[in-house]
Amino acid sequence: MSEHNAINTILVANRGEIACRVIRTAQSLGYRTVAVYSEADANALHVHMADKAVCIGPAEVGQSYLNMPAILDAVKRSGADAVHPGYGFMSENADFANACSEAGVTFIGPPVKAIDMMGNKRQAKLAMLDAGVPCIPGYSGSDQSDEVMVREANEIGYPVMIKATAGGGGRGMRIAHSEAEMRELISSARSEAENAFGNGEIILEKAIVEPRHIEIQVFADQHGNCVYLGERDCSIQRRHQKVVEEAPSPFVTPELRKAMGEAAVRTAQACDYVGAGTVEFLVDHERNFYFLEMNTRLQVEHPVTELITGTDLVAWQIKVAAGEALPKAQDDIQLRGHAMEVRLYAEDPRQNFLPQTGDVLLWRQAEGDGLRCDHMLADGQVVSPHYDPMLAKMIAWGENRADATRRLKRMLEDSVLLGVENNRHFLAQVIDHNVFQQGGATTAFLADHFADDPSMQALTANADDWALACLILAEHNSQQHRQGAHWSSFKHHSGNFKLRHAEEVTEVTLRCNVHVQQLGGDIILQPPGQGATTVNNLQLLKLEHNRALYQRDGVQQSCWYTISNENLYLSTERGDLHFEDVSRLPALGADQAGSGQIKAVMDGAIVEVKASAGDEVKKGDVILIMEAMKMEHPLKADVDGVISNINVQAGDQVKSKQLLAEVQTNDE
Template sequence: MSEFSKILIANRGEIACRVIKTAHAMGYETVAVYSDPDRGARHVKMATEAIHIGPAAAAESYLNIESIIAAAKKAGADAVHPGYGFLSENADFAARCEKEGLTFIGPPKDAIHLMGNKAEAKRRMIHAKVPCVPGYEDKDQSDDQFVSAAERIGYPVMVKAAAGGGGRGMRLVTSGDQLKKALETARSEAKNAFGSNELILEKAVVEPRHIEIQILADAHGNCIHLGERDCSIQRRHQKVIEEAPSPAVSETLRTKMGEAAVSAAKAIHYSGAGTVEFLLSQDGEFYFLEMNTRLQVEHPVTELVTGFDLVEWQIRIARGEPLPVTQQEVQLKGHAIEARLYAEDPSKNFLPRVGKVHLWQPAKGEGLRCDHGLETGFEITPHYDPMVAKVIAYGSSREDARRRLMKALKETLDLGLTTNRQFLVDCLDHENFASGKATTGFIENFFPKKALKTRAPSMAETCAAVALQYHLQAYKTGRSTDGWDSSSAGEQLLILEFDGKPNEALIRNSGDRSYQITLQDQTTSLQLLDISENRFRFDYDGHIQSGVFVIADTQAYFGFGTSKLTVEDITHQVSRSDDGEMDSKIMSPMNGRVLKVMVKAGEAVTKGQSLFILEAMKMEHDITAKSEGVIEKLLVSPDQQVASKALLAEIKTT
């Protein structure tokens, strides 16, 4: 029996908060670790104590083994929970914890090492007779070997980073002329993300389902599975929506996949919580994809349908206890669906976004759960993964869970931050998903780039926002808003920025919080009703509606379901230049690090040519020329940190 009393959580954000919650419930003291920008983060406030481990860059803080070990010693922690991501699947970290006398709440270092490399993992699974996708996973990493293997396997093929996951270092190749370019970019991304440029090749299974099996194993030789999760809704090979159980898995198939997952775990003498991932083809065959030797992001849906706390099980296994149930005692009840809330803009190819959360309030209600590390005022930075929260719904049926989740997403307040909340609702509401037929091709097939548009507020909602901002400004300055004050009589011209775009609004105060507004050549009358701390209602032509708002600095942020609007009064400001949108100016679309500069000053470029590779939130982004011309000014160099909208280069157009 391994005894420990204080657990250090070597992670941040929602998973750190999640682990802290269970650890405290079990009577353990906890230690949070934090980088410079995370000093005021929620996980830091939740823990018993917290230790600073370095600057913002993950390599110097959350990935720094020496800093984590030093923090554990300083706090007197005797166990470490790695969460997921960062060092959770780092065999060297697990070994170091063991050497320092710290209980590692995870699998043995040897199991992490075996499964941490996709090539080695696949070789081991083939030996254990677990069904595997045809592919190439040998040591020879030359381009010629990959070309020969791809021709033997047959296109399309998938290039993958051997040392990692999450879509990094992964490329779909449909023909031979694309392969060498895909190998080059995959190696670069894999090296930056995982420290290894080793790749593997696999036959691309066309539009399969992504099914994973949750397994638990103890140190006494017991191993069980807790059913499956369907993680088919993905973009850039990163999961977006997950559910348990899968609408495509029968009891018979569940048994077969579960037995294969248990065999995989036993083949490497596994203990702890883990996940064996499979591709389920359209003809009903399933193939081993990889094994994640850690807790998964989507573990809450399994917890909801089984009633088990997986973090509690991890801790109990780590202290030497046997599994509390047998396979026959595991029963799945009801249905659970999880949606990942990302700080990103789906209308701009899911570009990661940073900024301050001016109002955060997760939805509450029956069957709802939200795992998050957010608080109002928290700053989302470019240094870490863009996932900021997980919204989960449970119901007695899949339809109950689906509808609850859509409503919860609409009622989640995340003002000030650009997120994919509307996109998640659209996915859940799509007929293909509602009918349980979605595959990994779901987003590509039903949500092409041209269809991903931000839903703007209606004219009524926009005018309500204008009226409320005017009302609040009048209240703040002491002007009357009942229509009788001479200073508020007549019409007033306002110049307002809506999401950064200037508009003219003519507003007349009619008294009793009633306003007549002329905007975009339309005249609207409405009345403001209840106004509370962050909520308001308004009457538009007999239709009473509601919204939420927050005032931060000079801007007002409004929300109407999944529609958002940022309003700033610039009536008395000097007109702003819009030069940033000119084709001749190449601006950074986000905060990040310049990974590559692919041009020189004076060099001729063509429209669409790659100029820079920008790294942000663990992904590489290609910055291209908007027009043909010559590089007149080159303002950045490799490894330079840049802010959103920073000028990278200027092109003299031809």
């Protein structure tokens, strides 16, 4: 990287919320911006935000966002003279950084040497030991044979962490608690690492029990300056993916912060680092810290650091890449207040966090003092199965941790995302948990406190929910057919409705009192096989701009809703509910459990077929493995029997609910 690089136009080699975030800062600094997009992202928010946009291929990441020749061609065609890789995709690809340099384009990121060194966990650990940075006891040797791995694991002492040397995100990561488990898990860790990163090399580390996951933000320029900007606590994780991040950590003392910050600076200096980087540490109960890895890019959770330091790290990245010195020296960096971030995902926590696809029917972010939302969402946007399911980052700042927690909880409760299942309500429950609020969460927090939590069960509609849904649908239908625009249709409602929520169908009889400004009266619910229930404490006052104003037990309140093709999506205090108006449809039975039909859980690709036609199987046996949204999903038999047919093979792309295989039961 040269000391002075003229930058005029920045191409963002990424998608989603990070592309939007980079474009926003670049434009605020006066730079022109270029977006790249796959065919699936043609109408994405980042495409509309940029000054120019170039399609780089089909939806599959290998043919678009990981297609180096296509991205470099987009750089040339658009006239960009700099590339910002965001995170993920090309951000830690040394070959891509080198190709940009050879093309005379500024790569807004670290030097190739640093990416190479830190991209290999084995090499990185050896370098850190030389630099005097504390490391977890383990094995990082070049002999990768299974027998050596088992022998080294026995010497380290169980539990032992098996980790892929390349990549991240929990891919190729396993924990072995015994020699037998070690022998069993080595091959699957290698296979997953090879498939994910093209490199099956692994290392071993002593598994630290219930540690804190603390990371230090570092920044270096081309003039030898390097600083740290405090820490972030990323202890709350699921499947090695961060769920909540906050800064500063409630666990870190000023002395520990200084020691870890200085170690992080030594880490950066050991690889001649330039730009934004994050050094991750595990910290035990006694506040001993151990080097975990260095991410040679901007982190997902960088906004919490920005909020407590009053900085724009993307602006710093651009300035440093252009040859400028760091805007601040170490003594100038002061931490103020507290910030928290959660990741809004298209996933269903009540179905083991299964990634979801669908259309965004209604998106409204809560706004207010200390709130920030980095997102990629807009009404009508399609959430496809081709990419990571993260949709937004919801961030709150406060003068102290309690203020930040309270603001973030309200932000989660008041924001709305309807049409695609998401984890918003689950995140609010996490923030509201007393262990989290007391600052006691470790990496075991979710497993210890949410495995059997009621919030993880399927949300059922109560009587008032059914009644409110009926009132909203009745008034909406009337508004759709209304001729005059200035009269109330409330008094004209009565009749019978049939609504479905999940697998439950309930008949609803609406008998209205004659009110000019209210819709209510006796709402009689008749669930199948149960006695009738009457709701008479509920009145609908107004529907306007996707807000329902209603009165319940004399208390006026409101909620968000949207209606699409006879479907009502309702945002309640307890979570989101989906009702379907089946009044005009014949009685529909729920899909029967134990059907023998194995269907795709979402759009995705078949990665392995584990059985053949004619095989005898038991209920629970894995028949197929499909991949969608960067995760593998085992598809199991739901009955005992014999496989009558398998309709797919490895590599096939499949659609949600597509019939993949069938099992004939023994009694057929």
